[in-house]
Amino acid sequence: MAMRITPSILNADLADIANEVARVPSSDMIHFDVMDNHFVPNLTLGLPVVESLKKHTATPIDVHLMIEDADTWAPQYAELGCESVTFHAEAAKAPIRLARELRRLGSRAAMALKPTTPIEPYADIITEFDMILLMTVEPGFGGQSFLDSVLPKIRRTRELVRKTGQEIWIQVDGGVSVDTIGRAAEAGADVFVAGTAVYRAGDPDAMVNQLRDLAITACAH
Numbered sequence: 604m605a606m607r608i609t610p611s612i613l614n615a616d617l618a619d620i621a622n623e624v625a626r627v628p629s630s631d632m633i634h635f636d637v638m639d640n641h642f643v644p645n646l647t648l649g650l651p652v653v654e655s656l657k658k659h660t661a662t663p664i665d666v667h668l669m670i671e672d673a674d675t676w677a678p679q680y681a682e683l684g685c686e687s688v689t690f691h692a693e694a695a696k697a698p699i700r701l702a703r704e705l706r707r708l709g710s711r712a713a714m715a716l717k718p719t720t721p722i723e724p725y726a727d728i729i730t731e732f733d734m735i736l737l738m739t740v741e742p743g744f745g746g747q748s749f750l751d752s753v754l755p756k757i758r759r760t761r762e763l764v765r766k767t768g769q770e771i772w773i774q775v776d777g778g779v780s781v782d783t784i785g786r787a788a789e790a791g792a793d794v795f796v797a798g799t800a801v802y803r804a805g806d807p808d809a810m811v812n813q814l815r816d817l818a819i820t821a822c823a824h
């Protein structure tokens with residue numbers, strides 16, 4: 604199984620985003636956290652910044668929308684050419700319609716679940732998505748500790764995905780590091796967001812490659 608690493612620029616120097624992205628050329632995607640201070644108690648960046656960043660990088664953009672009105676805003680990120688757009692199940696009013704709209708606009712469609720939101724109510728609709736994001740911290744801030752309590756949900760989601768026979772990525776986000784990525788990969792994740800671990804490393808690009816190698820090794824066992 605391919606293992607993908609997507610550094611979160613939330614933890615980079617936000618006054619120098621284009622250069623921060625250029626520091627991690629080995630990344631499979633760049634994770635862009637959008638927060639509205641309603642769905643989560645924090646405020647970050649939005650559409651105009653993504654639009655500018657798109658002109659500076661060819662690396663696919665993986666947008667993570669932590670906003671209340673996902674149905675209105677998510678398609679606009681797809682229209683800007685973001686390769687993957689993730690909205691929260693807890694926020695979307697019409698997740699199936701929204702997923703189809705994102706795909707129609709040429710983006711991969713993804714749905715995120717907070718740590719305590721179960722996957723089972725969504726079992727019948729996961730084929731509408733290209734990726735399921737299982738949060739391994741409460742959304743809102745970088746630099747938190749990985750929640751091992753989410754590992755059984757990763758396993759259950761991997762089993763649901765296997766039964767569909769489709770290639771649906773399982774992403775984890777929050778507290779992913781050299782110490783935790785193996786457990787997440789072994790449980791069934793194959794896309795890893797890493798903010799602090801990458802941007803606090805002495806060599807961020809070497810860290811991207813190290814994390815990917817650790818995930819591959821863990822998955823092989």
Ligand SMILES: O=C(CO)[C@@H](O)[C@H](O)COP(=O)(O)O
Nearest residue numbers: 742743745746777778798799
């Ligand atoms: O979505 C979020 C936080 O809500 C994440 O994408 C974090 O930005 C990841 O940061 P680390 O936990 O890796 O430091």
Ligand SMILES: [Co+2]
Nearest residue numbers: 636667776796
């Ligand atoms: Co995120």
